[in-house]
Amino acid sequence: MHDVARLAGVSIKTVSNVVNDYNHIRPETRKRVLDAIETLGYRPNLSARGLRSGRTGVISLIIPDLRNAYFAELADAVMRAADTQNLSVIIEQSGDSRERELSLLTGPRRQMVDGILYSVLALGEDDAHLLDAIDTPMVLLGERIFHGPTDHVTMRNTEGARAATEHLISLGRTRIVALGAHRGEVVGSAGLRLRGYRQALDDAGLPYDEALVGEVGGWYRKEGADAMRRLVASGVPFDGVVAFNDLIALGAMRVMQEAGLSIPADVAVIGFDDIDETRYTLPSLSTINPGREEIAEVAVRLLMERIASPGVAIAPREHLSAFTVVPRESSAAV
Amino acid sequence: MHDVARLAGVSIKTVSNVVNDYNHIRPETRKRVLDAIETLGYRPNLSARGLRSGRTGVISLIIPDLRNAYFAELADAVMRAADTQNLSVIIEQSGDSRERELSLLTGPRRQMVDGILYSVLALGEDDAHLLDAIDTPMVLLGERIFHGPTDHVTMRNTEGARAATEHLISLGRTRIVALGAHRGEVVGSAGLRLRGYRQALDDAGLPYDEALVGEVGGWYRKEGADAMRRLVASGVPFDGVVAFNDLIALGAMRVMQEAGLSIPADVAVIGFDDIDETRYTLPSLSTINPGREEIAEVAVRLLMERIASPGVAIAPREHLSAFTVVPRESSAAV
DNA sequence: GCGGAGAGTTCCAACGTTGTAATGTGCGTA
């Protein structure tokens, strides 16, 4: 920067002003400085800038696991949204571990980022107070904590699950399986989606049958396959499946097909998340598009607002993205 | 840090020494400092450290697209490897664009990272000289540039493709399709894998038939499906498919199944990459495991070595990871 | 009792930038 200043014949601060788009600079001076920057190939030192200004231009995204397509696509959307704001994104994987989620929130790396997008998985509503102590701007994603001290962006889980269930009901299905429940959970995605499922049944005057609720430990293919295997083995008849995410649906579809069930003729299936893969499976999977782009954009925007006004207490905000039902072959009319 | 020093009754530099595990510190002093750090909740300012020491503890990983499961899993492996070295990872998506790849390599954010893991896609062998000008430590992943000035870590593409092809040949298949070629390409993954395919045919005394080579524009499900659709429409008979990655294989499988072809009875299929999904498709997909963990670990290690000895010219190193053939249902003996 | 080695600690400066306040310039108006 000193070199640039010398070459352009101005003070070092003027160079800084040019770089930071300060208002009052004569066009001619600006050009001279920019030329010098060009000739010398000068790049600002971001550590120094971070030290002096208190901003690093980096946010961190805490997600459970990138190998889960939902989170990979979420990360993709977040990175695109961040890119438009000239932010870099550090991704940190919490790996479904409560301990690790906490250590990521409090560890020294927090020092390096201006804000945190935190996709909560292991912490629960009761842990909301733990977030009070964290002064880094933060926006929560997901369904585990609703009334914390931070902003919260997510999808309409209950409404989405209700719409999915209604979709199958509209096809004439009456014995519809819910796949992906977590025992006893009320608040998380599983609890909310189960509630939506139940609402749709109630509205249609269909009975809620516990035997049709498949519980799982995690939301991956394997768990979906396992739960479906148990269900098939149990002999309980069913003609529709609302899976609480696409991976569960795919795992279950595979088991049903092995068991000789035809989709959608025997069983209509709908998933949740609209991951890319669902377009190419056989049959292609109907699903709920949760509005990932909207979630990412809003989350980044809210975070930026907090970052831009440090020290200002902003009341927690909540944003629920719009979802859409995406009908595909797995729930086509027969 | 000043506060910690005051509370512990030592100088600020001693605190720094404790934090940085300097050798000569009396255990008692160390304890006093650590206690003070604990009480005050002190966290080092990473920007300041970065400014002073020239290291940020962050590396960047440039990949084409996180929505591609291969790169998501690669990113996952890299982040795990980086984590063991206390490194953070900034992921940047180049989106298959040459322009963007270049701007990521030269942009101001480079200033923020100690090193770059660069999964080359758009640049080619002829662009290797562009890397000369970049002084940030760098390790290349992938197949586009082999003789650049940097380290290079990748898999044994040709050998892997040959093993995949041999696997199908060992099942008695003789009209084997290669799916995923890029017109005219010699060096990239597509070119190398095509070479392996051809070697296997030659070794087995099978003819190389251009009609069995399916060219694609990209390595996604859609392109695999499209290529297979053309092949089926062409009426050329075939009984095996070596796809150059799993997504292509999955797209192609879907089209074959729609066309009434049974896998593996009519057509045996093997892919490349061993992404998680391949375990759960119907049928499950045989594939080549490229040794992703090994690639990630070695790449991070080589990068760390370069970072640790700044200014020292290290001759470019090349590491080829071990691969394995993973036989699954799509190539089961009938 | 003295010199010397080395452990343990401290002092000082510097990393490259930006916020604040101050200074310098030109112009219209009293």
Next chain:
DNA sequence: TACGCACATTACAACGTTGGAACTCTCCGC
């Protein structure tokens, strides 16, 4: 002519840390 004001630029200090040199203290051998 003097004044105020807006624009344009600059001087200086400070952000929090660490490298390096310097200092003190302890212990050992002679």
